Amino acid sequence: MAAIGNRGTVTEAANFNPEADVQKLREAMKGAGTNEAAITEVLAHRTIAQRQRIKEAFKQSVGKDLADDLSTELSGNFRTVVLGLLMLQPVYDAYELRTAIKGAGTEEACLIDILASRSNDEIKTINAFYKKKYEKSLEDDVSGDTSGMFCRVLVSLLTAGRDESEHVDEAQAILDAKEIYEAGEARWGTDEVKFLTVLCVRNRNHLLRVFDEYRKVSGKDIEESIKREMSGNLEDVFLAIVKCVRSRPAFFAERLYKSMKGLGTTDSVLIRIMVARAEIDMLDIKEQFQKMYGKSLHSFIKGDTSGDYRKILLELCGSE
Template sequence: MAALGNRGTVTEAAGFNPEEDAQKLRNAMKGAGTNEAAIIEVLAHRTIAQRQRIKETYKQTVGKELADDLKSELTGNFEKVVLGLLMPAPVYDAHELRYAIKGAGTDEACLIDILASRTNAEIKALTAFYNKEHERNLEDDICGDTSGMFQRVLVSLLTAGRDESSHVDEALVAQDAKDLYEAGEARWGTDEVKFLTILCVRNRAHLLRVFQEYQKIAGRDIEDSIKREMSGCLEDIFLAIVRCMKSKTAFFAERLYKSMKVRATVPAAV
C-alpha cells in the first residue's frame, strides 16, 4: 500500500463542494448497510487537499471524525484503502513505515517503495511526522529491523541528500558509468558501495545519462547488471531506485500489476 493516496494523476474535481461531498459520505453510511460505491465516487476522485477539506467539513457539520465513521462501517483492505486516502502524504508514508517495521518481521517492500521514490522534501516531512507522532526515531527503527548493505542504502536515502538539480556533467557521467561497470560486471564480486554512492546521490537527469553510457560500456542495461550482480532486498532496492529515476509512474504501475497478478494466481479456499 506504499503508494496509495499520495501521488498520481487525480486532478481537482470541477465545481468542488466540500459540504455536498460531506453530506454524500454521511448519507452513504446512514441506516442499514453502507453505500461503498458512493464512498469511492467521492474520495477516489478528489485530490489530497480536497479530501482534507471534506474531513474538516464533515467534522463541522456532523460533529464526528470522518475516519471514525468510516472505520465503524468498513472492514478489510477496503477500509485500509479508504482511510489511506484521507491521510496527507507524509502522514500516510509515516503510517505505512511504522506498520512495516513494528511487530514480527519487516515489510521490506514497503520500505523500498517509499524511500526509493520520494523526494528530499517528502522524506524530510515523513521523517519529522514519524518521529513526532510515534515518539521514535525512524532511522533507529529501520536500523533495528534491517542489516548489511540493504540497511546502508535505506539510511543513505533517509538522509534526503540527493542532488535534485538538473545539472549534468558529461565528464562525471562517463566516470560514473565506468565506475559502475568496474564495480560490477568487470570484476569478481561487486563493489556495492560504489552503486550506493552513485545511485543514491546523483540527480535524475545525470543518472539517466549514466544509464545510457553504461549501456554502451557494458552492452546491457543497468537493470540487467543489477540482477546479475545482486540478490534479495539489495537487488530490489537498487532496481527500484533505477526504475524510479526512469519513471515513477511506470514503477508503481508495474508494482500494482504484479500485486494483482499474484492475487489472481492464488487458488481459492475450498
C-alpha cells in the same frame, strides 16, 4: 527526481461543497448496513485538499472524527483504501512505512517503493510527520528493522541528500560508469558501496548518462548487471532506483502489474500505489501500463479485484 505537473486521475471537484459531502457521508453510514457506493462517489472524486475540508466540516457538524466513523462502519480492503484517501500524502507514506516496519515481519517492498521513488522534499516531509506521529525517527526504525547493505541504502535515501540539479558532469559520468563496472562485473565479488555512492547521490540527468556509458564500458545494461551482482532486497532496491530514474510511471506500472499477475493479488502494493499516485501521475502510469503489457490498467483491476474494493479502485484509475 522532482515531481512533474499534475497528471492525476483525481482532480478538484467543481462546485465543491464540504457540508453537502458531509451530509452524503452521514446518510451513507445511517441505519443498518453502509452505502459504500455513496462513500466512493464522494471520496474517490475529491482531491486530498478537498478531503481535508470534508474532515473538518464533519468534525464541526458531528463532533467526531470522520476516519474513526468510517473505520467502524467499513471493513477489509475497502476500508483500507478509504482511510488512506483521508490522509495527507506524507502522512499516508509515513503510515505505510510504519505499518511495513511494525507488522509481523518487515514488508521490505513498501520501504523500497516509497523511499526509492520520492523526491528530497517528500522524504524530508515524511521524516517530519513520522517523528511527530510516532515519536521515533524513521531512520532509527528502519535501521532497527533492516540490516547490512540494504539498510545502508535505505538510510542513504532517508537523508534526502540526492543532487536534484540538472547538471551533467561528462567526465564524472564516464568515471562513475567505469567505477561501477570495476566494482561489479570486472571483479570477483562486488563493492556495493560504489553502487550506493553513485545511485543514491547523483541527479537524474547525470545517472542517465552514467547508464549510457555503463553499457559502452560493460556491454550490458545496468539493470542486467545489478541482477547478476546482487540478490534479495539489495538487488530490489538498486533496481527500483534505476527504474525510477528512468521512468517513475513505468516503475509503478510494473509494480501494479506484478501485484495482480499470477495467483492472488498483493493487495497492499495495489492499494498503496493507487491511493498514493491517483492525484499525481496516474494518467502517466496508465499510459505506461498499456504500452508495457498491451492491456489497460482498468481491465486488470476489473479482472483481479471484487466488490466495493474493485469499484473504488476503478474510480481512482479513471476511465478505460
